[in-house]
Amino acid sequence: MNFDFPILSFMIWFPVLGGIYIATQKRTSGNIKIEALSIAIICFISSLLALVYFDNNSANMQFVERYSWIPVFNIEYLLGVDGISLPLIILTTFTTILVICAGWSVISERPHLYMGSFLVLEGIMIGVFAALDAALFYVFWEAMLIPMFLIIGIWGGQNRVYATIKFFLYTLLGSLLMLVALLYLYGETGVFSIESMHNAQLDMIEQKLIFLAFLLAFAVKVPMWPVHTWLPDAHVEAPTGGSVILAAIMLKMGGYGFIRLSLPIVPDAASYFTIPMVVLSLIAIVYIGFVALVQTDMKKLIAYSSISHMGFVTLGFFTVFWVQSSTDNWNDAVLGIEGAMVQMISHGFISGALFLCVGFLYDRLHTRNINDYGGVAEPMPYFASFMMLFAMANAGLPGTSGFVGEFLVILTVFKANFWIAFLAALTLILGAAYTLWMYKRVVFGPVILQPVKELADLSSREMLILSVLALMVLLVGLWPAPLIDMMHPSINSLVEHLSRSKL
């Protein structure tokens, strides 16, 4: 590969610096939105460039950049992507554009700071996905909280202070334990490189403790039951853009952490803790499904539905060892992890789209309460069509991206145990129930309330945003092969790594 441009660094630092630049502009400056959008688009194009030059057949890290950063502790500035992180990076750059467009004419208070925060956040998130040095990873991981804290705290709803502090403390608590674990691993291996940590020899007790430390950090982010209660609050208070980024990208950090750190560094502990992890995932899928059913706030409902869908991600990751022991075939496990990865990507599109839909309604009527709507289809037919598509995708309809991940995961866990698949497949009923019931109450029915009657249908800007998302949802649903092809070598080699016990 003769591609020398440090594209990963560019994708990290260009939006960060650009964001800082925009945030320091005068708030009245008319060009900030266009500048912000251009930065986001340039970043997206670079991620596509990376996709073009990415070698689909290799499981190695690509576009690697390696510089010594703090030599005393062997800390390096080490970046690189493989088939697991590249799709997530593209998802990040893609979503950022949509978020900037979504805030285009809605954010009137300090728009420069708003756009700037999202750009900085974008760079940091790409940093998390691209970092291959544990210290660098940790820096990005924690830095991510700051812009998000600002976004919810400044442009949030009424109860935003409670929500931001809850969000901040929850996630910080988890990540501090991760830091302890990373420092311990540094002590064992003498380096911070994640790849060398993968090969660290650890006995069972060490593995278990490290696993639990990682678990807390990542479980909070995913979020898994019972450390999920920050999410509904954060979503409800966050502005639309914040919700979109939170659901589409930040939740994926947890899943990414599991697959990049937990599984390969401490595989034996992951195998040991399979049953509790599966139980927690199933609780997320079933229990949270029931909780979502009774929400009256649209954003809360979608937030709970996110938790439920992310349950499939953890289920796919942590049934690896169970499936293998029941079929004697590692290929089955590969399929499950791929399902979980597709679920992450697809959830990024669908939950993002649903939060945008709710946001568009909120921009018009300033309420998220389901009972304040009803009959929206009449004044807003285009909106109703788009939301129908996304609602169906959320309910996992085949042909949309929502189906692919859930299908592959259910197909795989069935091989481990019939009853896991049975409980996981309940999402077919529950997901349809909570999504379509909400849809029915918001969009269908006669128009009773006067304000609803006067709603204006989607503007061309909003239409464009939703069309792009709709296209992605359908594309991934109808032809997921390219996505799977991109991930397959990396996941294959991960599973090969998992098959070698460290004990």
Next chain:
Amino acid sequence: MFFETACLITVSAPLASAILVGFFGKKVGKNFTNFLAIGGVVISTILSFYLVYELVFNDRPGLNKNLYTWIASGEFQFQIGFLIDRLTVVMMTVVTFVSCMVHVYTIGYMKDDPGYHRFFSYISLFTFSMLILVMSNNFLQLFFGWEAVGLVSYLLIGFWFKKPSATHANLKAFLVNRVGDFGFLLGICGIFLVFGTLDYHSIFSNIDELSKAKLPGISLLEVDPVTIICILMFIGAMGKSAQIPLHVWLPDSMEGPTPISALIHAATMVTAGIFMVARMSPVYELSSIALLFIVVIGSLTAFFMGILGLVQNDIKRVVAYSTLSQLGYMTVALGVSAYSAAIFHLVTHAFFKALLFLAAGSVIIATHHQQNMDKMGGLKKYMPITYWTSLIGTLALIGFPGFSGFFSKEMIIEAVHFSDSMYSNLIYCFLLAGVFITSLYSFRMFFLVFHGESRMSEADLSHIHESPAVVTLPLILLAIPSMFLGGLIVNEFLFNNFFQESIYNDLERDPLIELSAVFHGPLAMISHSIFTSAFWCAVAGVFVAWYCYLRNPSIPSSMAQRLAIFHYVLKNNYGFDKFNSMVFAGGSVRLGKLLWSKFDILIIDKSLVNGSAKIVNVFSFFIRKVQTGYLYDYAIAMIFGLIVFLIAFVYL
């Protein structure tokens, strides 16, 4: 080569129509919309006939071709592709032909509806989805089509989305279908577990592996895995083909416009379950327990749902319950391994039931959207074409000798008679009783609508006239096959190995083999029919209907009063709806509220999360007191500290 292209065009033409009409219908106007939508489905229909011609008359071998790879991961391949064999082309012809009729009919029926274009877009989309379902060569694509038809059905039941009853009905339909799909998906998982692929061909050619299979997690149950997989998949069929207890959505689906009741909820989509089981015949033949389960469910549906047709006053609901009952007949045929008889009834039923629905629709147009039969009567003289086509449909439905339904229903009943399935005698009786009930409710409806004194107001009567040609033409075109098709194809369809390798029968169990020994051609069958009990059951039904509803109309109401309890039970659909809404819908909401308020809010949020914050607060309330700010307090603390350290150094 042209053959493959024809297959591709057959599916894609309706999709193209759906997209074009959906996006541009409003802009190009009604006439062009008609052209686009009907053009697409006419192309499909013609090509379907061509495919039938090639496969059946030219004896061309079937086509099994993958189009593209949906997912490839290591050794696992999921393909999208087509399997065109005789079973497929039969289904394709039925789907496209009925769809074509319904498209034309819609021009008249939806004339003044503001959602005209949307409606056309949906029914074209439906035709596409249904073709995807029947043409699939693997389980994955089958499931795609399966859910896609469910989606369109959902959209069309809720077509008039401002009506609360319509949006209630479509949500219910989708969720009940999802319960079925839940089972179906698990069945597919079981298939994938055993074979590692979802491709029909590779599965059916290695079918023996099923008997060796083990399902992890339920090995403790003393049931063999084949049975479990078969029953799980059949649960999907129960949802889609509305078998007890998942039938509850179909009567409510009548909230949708009548054309789609004909197309989706009578002729095509609801028969997808029947088609699926017939397609899976190699799998089902391995499990006699699953087949027995199917027979029992089917006969219960056939009998008990027919009875409900007797107490309905809504003209569409009568036809809906009749559909449920007829689907029960098909299911019974599947259960006794007479797959081709089930498909045969599926075909004839599609024509005459679509005819009955469209005729009912014609009556509904004429009476200005009146659906209550108590407010009709004596329409015969106003609507001659509707009258005669309805009569043909009704006679076909009750199985009057010579009409299509006669051959197919008779074959199912006889197949049960000859089968060695357990309880086959009992089920035979159930089906015969079903014949009586069928003809009773059919002619009750027929007499109430077309005969007797008119129960309409003078003002309404003065407006009544026959429906326009776009409505009556489809009626006539559907009446022709309802009359003749059965007799024409019965011999070929059932006894000449028509389906070749697309349907597999265990020779020891096939009731049609014994049946063929006593079958001497359709004409002999007609002349022999007066000696059969089914014929006399049907005649008795007509007679009772005539006596109770024309001759002596006071009987039904006094019966209803005298048997008030039964009447109440029947009126309430045996309580299924109340039970579901109380236990499942209500129960889920109560459970959700409980989990949310007690666990999420009370235990996790209030106690653990905010509780830990409070503990910090309380702790800091005390620790704060130490930080007095006075120098001498700190000095004392330092001195104590030093002393402690000194002691530690000295003694440790």
